[in-house]
Amino acid sequence: MWDELLTPIEEAAEAMHVWVVAEVEQGELSPISFELLGAARDLADLLGVRVEAVLLGKGVGELAEQLGWRGANTVYVVEDDRLAEYRTEEYAAALGRLIKEKNPEIVLLGATDLGEDLGPRLAQQLDTGLLSHCTKLEVDQAERLLLGTRPTYGGDLMITSACTTKHPHLSTLRPGAIEPYPPDRSRFPEIEQVVPEWGEESAGARFVGTVEELPRPALQEASIVVAGGRGVGPEGFELVEELARQLGAAIGASRGALDEGWVEEEYWVGGAGGTPVAPDLYVACGISGALQHYLGIKDARFIVAINTDPEAAIFKFADVGIVGDVHEVVPALLAGLRADNS
Numbered sequence: 001m002w003d004e005l006l007t008p009i010e011e012a013a014e015a016m017h018v019w020v021v022a023e024v025e026q027g028e029l030s031p032i033s034f035e036l037l038g039a040a041r042d043l044a045d046l047l048g049v050r051v052e053a054v055l056l057g058k059g060v061g062e063l064a065e066q067l068g069w070r071g072a073n074t075v076y077v078v079e080d081d082r083l084a085e086y087r088t089e090e091y092a093a094a095l096g097r098l099i100k101e102k103n104p105e106i107v108l109l110g111a112t113d114l115g116e117d118l119g120p121r122l123a124q125q126l127d128t129g130l131l132s133h134c135t136k137l138e139v140d141q142a143e144r145l146l147l148g149t150r151p152t153y154g155g156d157l158m159i160t161s162a163c164t165t166k167h168p169h170l171s172t173l174r175p176g177a178i179e180p181y182p183p184d185r186s187r188f189p190e191i192e193q194v195v196p197e198w199g200e201e202s203a204g205a206r207f208v209g210t211v212e213e214l215p216r217p218a219l220q221e222a223s224i225v226v227a228g229g230r231g232v233g234p235e236g237f238e239l240v241e242e243l244a245r246q247l248g249a250a251i252g253a254s255r256g257a258l259d260e261g262w263v264e265e266e267y268w269v270g271g272a273g274g275t276p277v278a279p280d281l282y283v284a285c286g287i288s289g290a291l292q293h294y295l296g297i298k299d300a301r302f303i304v305a306i307n308t309d310p311e312a313a314i315f316k317f318a319d320v321g322i323v324g325d326v327h328e329v330v331p332a333l334l335a336g337l338r339a340d341n342s
Contacts, residue, residue, distance in 0.1 A: 015241025032110035034180035041071040058084035068189030094196040127164040144204040151273035227252030231286020271295020
């Protein structure tokens with residue numbers, strides 16, 4: 001089997017850079033772009049190579065400088081009307097051709113809706129491997145292999161895999177897994193404008209429109225987080241959402257609430273597989289306090305827990321514990337907040 005694989009060390013002589021695929025949301029660079037650059041900078045320093053970023057879209061060139069502030073030595077700006085909105089076929093075609101031309105050693109994408117859709121398509125197109133949904137990236141410097149660690153079995157175990165196929169090695173990185181470097185505005189990247197060449201690709205999908213969610217703080221950036229668990233029940237999340245609105249807080253959830261299908265994965269707070277948070281105030285509603293949830297909130301400055309079970313594990317590390325039914329306690333809290341605001 002190993003004889004059938006390309007030798008990474010030999011191939012790396014020509015593949016010399018670590019790439020980041022930047023993401024743009026509503027005209028601004030997404031936080032995952034800066035996190036990816038932090039991971040890329042660490043890998044590139046170990047390998048002794050450069051960090052390069054790819055920025056695809058329409059009218060996005062003015063954002064290239066910010067990628068340099070965060071660690072990119074070179075930014076490829078790929079602009080075209082067909083890239084104005086994300087569609088798999090066009091993004092994969094434009095990015096795939098650029099990768100084949102420039103021959104990077106590693107390509108990093110976010111484990112986001114865009115990255116999880118685009119990554120497998122690129123891996124198939126480039127006939128290479130993909131390490132998905134990683135929370136940690138390393139390199140085997142002797143063999144020059146990309147190593148990716150990710151949670152498995154519901155976050156109870158961590159598994160590290162190696163990308164042993166030919167370069168480039170691809171990986172998607174979970175948002176929040178890497179701390180981005182602070183911006184250094186004295187760094188100016190080389191900026192290369194790229195005009196994509198289109199073949200006979202025909203879009204299998206067409207862009208219809210964008211539906212905006214109600215504005216709310218991002219989970220990892222919020223100073224206050226209100227989270228619900230199995231103890232609130234599906235109808236109880238309306239109370240969680242209302243309390244979050246009153247406090248100007250982000251909404252979170254336990255793994256149990258996610259498993260029940262009451263929330264999407266983006267709301268899952270946890271240390272192994274979920275999103276770790278460090279707010280000034282964390283309000284846990286109907287959450288028992290399993291170890292992986294504790295690992296996700298251990299950096300919170302102040303924790304308030306509401307649970308009917310006085311023996312619930314979460315009371316062991318909460319600053320304030322309220323033994324009671326969420327359906328009774330939260331309405332009382334809301335009444336007090338409304339009175340204070342009136």
